[in-house]
Amino acid sequence: MRNIAFIFIVIVSLACANNSTKAKTSSSAKKKNLTKIDVPHFNADSAFSFVQTQVDFGPRVPNTAEHIACANYLSEKLTSFGADVIVQEAEVRAFDNTLLNAKNIIGQYKPELNNRILLFAHWDTRPFADHDEDKSKQKQPILGANDGASGVGVLLEIARNLQNKDLPIGIDIIFFDAEDYGTPDFEGAQYKADTWCLGSQYWGKNPHKENYYAQYGILLDMVGAPNATFNRELYSLQFAPRVVKKVWKTAEALGYGNYFVYEKGGMITDDHVYVNKYLNIPCIDIIQHDPSTDSNFGSYWHTHDDTMENVDRNTLKAVGQTVLEVIFNEN
Ligand code: AHN
Numbered sequence: 651m652r653n654i655a656f657i658f659i660v661i662v663s664l665a666c667a668n669n670s671t672k673a674k675t676s677s678s679a680k681k682k683n684l685t686k687i688d689v690p691h692f693n694a695d696s697a698f699s700f701v702q703t704q705v706d707f708g709p710r711v712p713n714t715a716e717h718i719a720c721a722n723y724l725s726e727k728l729t730s731f732g733a734d735v736i737v738q739e740a741e742v743r744a745f746d747n748t749l750l751n752a753k754n755i756i757g758q759y760k761p762e763l764n765n766r767i768l769l770f771a772h773w774d775t776r777p778f779a780d781h782d783e784d785k786s787k788q789k790q791p792i793l794g795a796n797d798g799a800s801g802v803g804v805l806l807e808i809a810r811n812l813q814n815k816d817l818p819i820g821i822d823i824i825f826f827d828a829e830d831y832g833t834p835d836f837e838g839a840q841y842k843a844d845t846w847c848l849g850s851q852y853w854g855k856n857p858h859k860e861n862y863y864a865q866y867g868i869l870l871d872m873v874g875a876p877n878a879t880f881n882r883e884l885y886s887l888q889f890a891p892r893v894v895k896k897v898w899k900t901a902e903a904l905g906y907g908n909y910f911v912y913e914k915g916g917m918i919t920d921d922h923v924y925v926n927k928y929l930n931i932p933c934i935d936i937i938q939h940d941p942s943t944d945s946n947f948g949s950y951w952h953t954h955d956d957t958m959e960n961v962d963r964n965t966l967k968a969v970g971q972t973v974l975e976v977i978f979n980e981n
C-alpha cells in the first residue's frame with residue numbers, strides 16, 4: 651500500500667514538473683513573439699550562387715532550350731526548399747505576335763492559410779540588347795544577371811530560409827515569365843500597350859487558385875547592382891503606401907538606408923502593376939533607380955554588360971535581409 655502511494659506521488663509530481671516546463675516554454679515563446687523574433691540570416695554567398703547558376707544556363711528567353719532547363723532548375727530548387735510547387739504553363743502573345751510558351755513558377759508555403767504574403771520576381775531574360783552601344787549586337791539576347799536573375803536569386807535564398815519554419819502566415823513565391831519581352835527600342839518598332847509582363851498578366855487573369863488573395867505583394871526587380879539605390883517607386887506609393895513605409899523603415903533600422911533611399915522614383919510598368927490591377931493585391935516594386943543614366947535603370951540595363959560582374963553580394967544581402975525581416979515580423 652505504501653509503495654503504491656509512493657508511486658502515485660512520484661507520477662503526480664512528474665506530471666506537474668512536466669506541465670510547468672511546458673508552461674515555461676510557451677510563455678517565453680509568447681514573450682519572444684512580442685519582443686524579438688529570430689529572423690534567419692540571409693546568406694549572400696548562397697544568393698549569389700543562385701544568381702550564378704541561372705546565368706550559367708545562358709539567356710533564358712521563352713521558346714528556347716535554356717529557358718526550359720532553367721525552369722526545371724527553379725522548380726526543383728523551390729521543391730527542395732519545402733515549397734509546394736505549381737508550374738503554370740501559359741501561352742502568351744508577344745508584341746510581334748510570336749506565341750510564347752511561358753511558365754510561371756509558383757512555390758507555396760502553408761497553402762492552407764488564408765493570410766498570405768506574395769513575393770515575386772521575373773525569371774525570363776530579354777531577347778534583345780536594344781540599349782547596347784554596339785548596334786550589331788542589339789538583336790542578341792542578354793544574360794540578365796541583374797535584370798532577372800538577381801530577384802530570383804534573392805527569393806531562392808529566402809525560400810531556403812523558409813523551410814521547416816513555423817510562420818503564422820502563408821508565403822507564396824512566384825517567378826513570373828515573359829516579363830522582359832516588351833516592344834524593343836529599335837528604330838521602326840511600333841509601340842503596343844501591355845507588351846511587358848506577359849506572365850504576370852496571364853496569372854492575374856488566371857491565378858493558380860480561385861479567389862487568390864494576399865495581404866500584400868513585394869516585387870524584386872534588378873536588386874543586385876553594386877551600390878544600387880531603391881527609390882520609392884510611384885505606383886508602389888499609390889497602391890501600397892503602407893507596405894513601402896514598412897519596407898523602407900525596416901531597411902533603415904537594419905542599416906541599409908544607403909540602399910533604400912527616400913527619394914521618389916518614376917512610374918514603372920512592371921509585374922506589380924498587373925497584380926494590383928487584376929487581383930487588387932497592394933504591391934510594391936523594389937527596383938533600382940539610377941538617375942545618372944538615360945534609362946534610369948543603370949548603364950548595363952538591356953545591354954550585354956548585364957553580367958555577374960555587375961552583381962554585388964552586399965546589395966543582395968540588403969534586399970534579402972530586409973524582406974526576411976519584414977515577413978518574419980508578420981503575424
Ligand atoms: C519598362 O521599361 C516599360 N518597364 C521596365 C520593366 C522592366 C524591364 N524590368 C526589367 N526589365
Ligand code: ZN
Pocket residue numbers: 776797830952
Ligand atoms: Zn528588362
